Amino acid sequence: MQIAIDKDGKRILAYNARNNDDYVCPTCGGRVILRQGSINVAHFAHRSNECVDNWHYDMSDWHYSMQKRFPEEQREVIVKYMGQTHRADILHRNQIIEFQHSPISIEELEERNNFYNAAGYSVAWVFDVQEQYDSKAITVDNYDNALMYKWSNPKRCLQCFGVCQACCRINTFYIFGT
Numbered sequence: 393m394q395i396a397i398d399k400d401g402k403r404i405l406a407y408n409a410r411n412n413d414d415y416v417c418p419t420c421g422g423r424v425i426l427r428q429g430s431i432n433v434a435h436f437a438h439r440s441n442e443c444v445d446n447w448h449y450d451m452s453d454w455h456y457s458m459q460k461r462f463p464e465e466q467r468e469v470i471v472k473y474m475g476q477t478h479r480a481d482i483l484h485r486n487q488i489i490e491f492q493h494s495p496i497s498i499e500e501l502e503e504r505n506n507f508y509n510a511a512g513y514s515v516a517w518v519f520d521v522q523e524q525y526d527s528k529a530i531t532v533d534n535y536d537n538a539l540m541y542k543w544s545n546p547k548r549c550l551q552c553f554g555v556c557q558a559c560c561r562i563n564t565f566y567i568f569g570t
Contacts, residue, residue: 393417393479394456395468396424396436405464406434418470419443419477452493454520455481459491473511480508488513493520 396415398404409415409426415436417424420443424436433456459467462482469483482489488508501517508515524530531542 393424393436393468394459395464396426397421403464406436409434409436417443418468419479452520454493454522455491458518462489471508471511471513473507476507478504478507480513483513486513488515489518490515491518491520 394406395403395418396406396409397418398409399414403418404415406426406428411426411428413426415424415426416422417436417438422443423439425439426434427437428434433453459481462484466482466484469480471478471480471483471488480488481491490504505515521530532539533542534540
C-alpha cells in the first residue's frame with residue numbers, strides 16, 4: 393500500500409515516510425513497516441501479513457504511476473459497507489477507479505464490483521495491456537477511418553464483459569496501452 397496512518401492520525405505517502413517512524417494500516421489499524429528498497433517502489437507492508445481486507449493489492453510501477461495522476465486524498469480510500477472494509481485505488485465523488493496490471497480472476501473482479509456497487513459506487517476498470525500490445529496479441533487497425541483495437545486472444549477476465557455489464561453494473565472498461 394502507498395498510504396498509511398502516522399502517529400498523529402494523518403495519511404502519509406510511502407515516499408514521504410521515514411524508516412524509524414511507526415505507521416498503521418488505514419484499513420485494519422495493524423502495524424505496517426515501510427519498505428524502501430531499490431527494486432520495488434516504496435510502500436507499506438503489514439508486519440504480520442494479515443489484514444481484514446483480503447483482496448489482493450499487488451502494485452506495479454504502472455499501477456503507482458496511474459494513481460499519481462489523482463490528488464492524494466482520492467488515492468487508496470477506505471470503503472466500509474455491511475461489515476466489510478476495502479481499499480479503492482481511486483475514489484472521486486461517487487466513482488471508483490480500479491487499476492489492474494496483474495491478472496485478476498473473474499470471481500475477484502465480480503466480488504469487487506458487487507461490493508462497490510452495493511456500497512453505492514459505480515466502478516471503472518483500467519487495464520494495462522502494454523505487454524499484449526508489444527507482443528502483437530492486440531493490434532490497432534484502421535476501420536472505416538477509425539482506429540480499432542483487435543485482440544487475438546483476450547484474457548479470461550475480459551471475455552465476460554457482456555455478462556459483467558449486465559450483472560455487475562460495471563460502467564466502463566478502459567484498456568490502457570501505448
